[in-house]
Amino acid sequence: MERVRDVSELPKAHLHLHFTGSMRPATLLELADKHGVRLPETLTEALGRGESPKLRATDERGWFRFQRLYDAARSCLQEPEDIQRLVREAAEEDLRDGSGWLEIQVDPTSYAPRLGGLIPALEIILDAVETTVRDTGIGMRVLVAANRMKHPLDARTLARLAVRYADRGVVGFGLSNDERRGMARDFDRAFAIAREGGLLSAPHGGELTGPLSVRDCLDDLEADRIGHGVRAAEDPRLLKRLADRQVTCEVCPASNVALGVYEKPEDVPLRTLFEAGVPMALGADDPLLFGSRLAAQYEIARDHHGFTDAELAELARQSVRGSAAPEGVKGRLLAGVDDWLTGEGSPER
Structure with a gap:
C-alpha cells in the first residue's frame, strides 16, 4: 500500500493569516460571553454546529456580510489578555500544522479604540507575539496592514x-x-x-478582481509578495512576470472557495501557478470564518490537484523562501522539509 506523508509534519511558513480571523471558534464564543457581545445569529449558529457561516463575497452585498461577521468577531477583543490569548492560540494551531514561521497580519487601528490608542494597541500585539515566541518556540512576526476602505493618509x-x-x-x-x-x-x-524603512511590501490583489489588480500591486506598490494573487492565472504574461521576479503569491484555497472566487477546490489554479514557476505560500486567511487551517490547504493541493509529496515539499520551500525569516531559520526549516521528504512518512490514511 502506498504510504502518504502527514502534511501536518511538513515544516512550512505561514504568510497569510489575519489577526481576528485566526481565532478559534470556541475562543470567540467565550470572549463574546465574557464581554457581553451579541454576535450575529448566523455566526453563533454555524460555529455552534462546528461549521463555517455561508459566505460569498463576489458582490458588494456579500462582501458587506462577510465584513459584518468579521467586525463582530473583532469587537470581542477588548483587553490585553484577549490579545495574548489569540496570539498564543494562533501559534499553537500553526505549530500543530507544521508551521515553524508565522507572519500574522493586523490593522492596529481596528483595535486602538479598546486598547488605549494606536501605539498602545500595536505594542500590546507585539508584546503578545514576543511572549508567545518565548513560550512556544515558534518563529513569529507581524505584518501591519492598511485598509483600502480608509483614506490613504491613514495608510501613511x-x-x-x-x-x-x-x-x-x-x-x-x-x-x-x-x-x-x-x-x-x-x-x-x-x-x-514602508519599503524605505526596510519592510516587505505585501498588498492584497488578484482575488476579487482580475489580473489588473496584481499588475497594479507590482507597478504601483512594488510588491515583494501578493496576498492571494490567484487571478494572475488568467494572464500568461503576468504569470511569467511573477515567475521571473519570483514574487510569492500567498494563495488561500479554502478562502477562495468560501468567498465564491472559485466554485470548487479543484477550480483554484494551483497547478497553473505552480507550473508557471510562480512561488506560492499557502495560507489559511481567516480560519475562524472559513473553517480550515494551514495543513488543510496542503491537503487541498494533494487531494484536489494531485500534488505529489515532492511537490508539496516544494510548496513548503517556497513559503519559507518567501518569508521574512532570518537566514538561519530558513535554513533550519528547509532542512526539515528535506527530512520530511526523505523519511518514510506516515501510513496511508
Whole structure:
C-alpha cells in the first residue's frame, strides 16, 4: 500500500493569516460571553454546529456580510489578555500544522479604540507575539496592514508606525479589505515609506478582481509578495512576470472557495501557478470564518490537484523562501522539509 506523508509534519511558513480571523471558534464564543457581545445569529449558529457561516463575497452585498461577521468577531477583543490569548492560540494551531514561521497580519487601528490608542494597541500585539515566541518556540512576526476602505493618509500613518516598530517584530506592510475599492496607486506613498524603512511590501490583489489588480500591486506598490494573487492565472504574461521576479503569491484555497472566487477546490489554479514557476505560500486567511487551517490547504493541493509529496515539499520551500525569516531559520526549516521528504512518512490514511 502506498504510504502518504502527514502534511501536518511538513515544516512550512505561514504568510497569510489575519489577526481576528485566526481565532478559534470556541475562543470567540467565550470572549463574546465574557464581554457581553451579541454576535450575529448566523455566526453563533454555524460555529455552534462546528461549521463555517455561508459566505460569498463576489458582490458588494456579500462582501458587506462577510465584513459584518468579521467586525463582530473583532469587537470581542477588548483587553490585553484577549490579545495574548489569540496570539498564543494562533501559534499553537500553526505549530500543530507544521508551521515553524508565522507572519500574522493586523490593522492596529481596528483595535486602538479598546486598547488605549494606536501605539498602545500595536505594542500590546507585539508584546503578545514576543511572549508567545518565548513560550512556544515558534518563529513569529507581524505584518501591519492598511485598509483600502480608509483614506490613504491613514495608510501613511500606519506605514510610519510599522517602520518605527521594525526592531520589535514588524516585518512587512500590507493592504487589505475589498480590492474593488481604493486604487493601489492611491497608497503608493505609504508603501514607499514602508519599503524605505526596510519592510516587505505585501498588498492584497488578484482575488476579487482580475489580473489588473496584481499588475497594479507590482507597478504601483512594488510588491515583494501578493496576498492571494490567484487571478494572475488568467494572464500568461503576468504569470511569467511573477515567475521571473519570483514574487510569492500567498494563495488561500479554502478562502477562495468560501468567498465564491472559485466554485470548487479543484477550480483554484494551483497547478497553473505552480507550473508557471510562480512561488506560492499557502495560507489559511481567516480560519475562524472559513473553517480550515494551514495543513488543510496542503491537503487541498494533494487531494484536489494531485500534488505529489515532492511537490508539496516544494510548496513548503517556497513559503519559507518567501518569508521574512532570518537566514538561519530558513535554513533550519528547509532542512526539515528535506527530512520530511526523505523519511518514510506516515501510513496511508
